[in-house]
Amino acid sequence: MPDLISISDNTQHDAERWTSRVLRLGVWVSASLMIFGLLLAALSPISIVPLSMNPSLGNLVERMFSFTFDPVTLMFTGLVVLMFTPILRVITAVFGFAAERDWRFVIVSSVVLFMLVGEIVYSVFMRR
């Protein structure tokens, strides 16, 4: 079984290694934002106008870039980072498979990515 032997080669595992790192980073960043948001909600008398309980992705980006950090914004940002983490891992897989020159799986990963992007576009337009 030549295929089984070849998969033990370290050069075949770029996609796995990078994907693992992306997932770990996404979980840490999102969990930190959620914990910070919850702590801020519990401890501080808030003077900033809080974000709506049903914000759009645009609202969140706007508030993050204007450094308007209230507990709701921080928690929502943590949740959105978490929601984007699997998508980021699909993007990483596309590049990982490309680095391995496994074009068949570049296409497979790209199809998954295309569907996920389609879902986000649908969600954005559905709100309007």
Add this chain to the structure above:
Amino acid sequence: MLRGIFLSILTFIYLLAGGFVAGTFGALLGLGGGVLLIPFLVIVLGIPMHQAIATSIIAVIATSSAGAAINLERRIVNMRLGMILEIATVAGAILGGITANYLSSNVLTKLFSGLLFFVAAIMVWRARLHNGKETVYTNGVLPGMFVDDATGESVLYTVKKVPAAMCVSLVAGNVSGLLGVGGGIFKVPAMHILSGIPMKAATATSNFMIGVTAAASAFIYFAHGHINPFIASTAALGVLAGSMMGIQISRKIHSNVLTWVFAVALLGISIQLFLR
């Protein structure tokens, strides 16, 4: 007034503890946190079904991402198979997410009740079926290899009947998007029995997939305003911590008694949800 929108400390503790328990036992039983988290949110805390499903989807992404990061490093995940099956699970989950938002809370509760009944039956069936022996196929496609912690030996395998596994994955993805569970309860037996993948690789690959599957409906629930930041953040953190604990414990205990106890408990919860 602003304080009014924040959770009371008691609700916070309930959510964190409930998430932790759901995550721990979910990992111990190989169910993921959603199957136990949703009934807790709906029955104990009285949270609306759509919001409970959205919260569970967030928790599923968190546990899948954390677990998959570890399993990828240990090389238990068959990433290529996972990517192929994700085409089906993502398509199913998007359709499920869209459908769920057209269904009433009552209909979703009844469907979830039916799912719990089905899950309990599969749990019992798996417990009776499992005899510790595995047949590995070497003439299929998408070869994989991992080191079995229990024996220290390398396990080489290939995958057969990928189209059949894709069909089951489509259903699993649809149930995930519709009812907020990971769908591993469908995929793992399918990958193991239909495709001949060793149980550990099937479980790790399923766990790897459910994060993307859940993300495929998460944005739809987000756009509908079903994600409450306080509830989702607290429950997700609880489930995440609980599932890490459950994974550690599951390496030390293997109890069929636990499976039977929870199968009966799930039947009870199923009936309670159905009668609501």
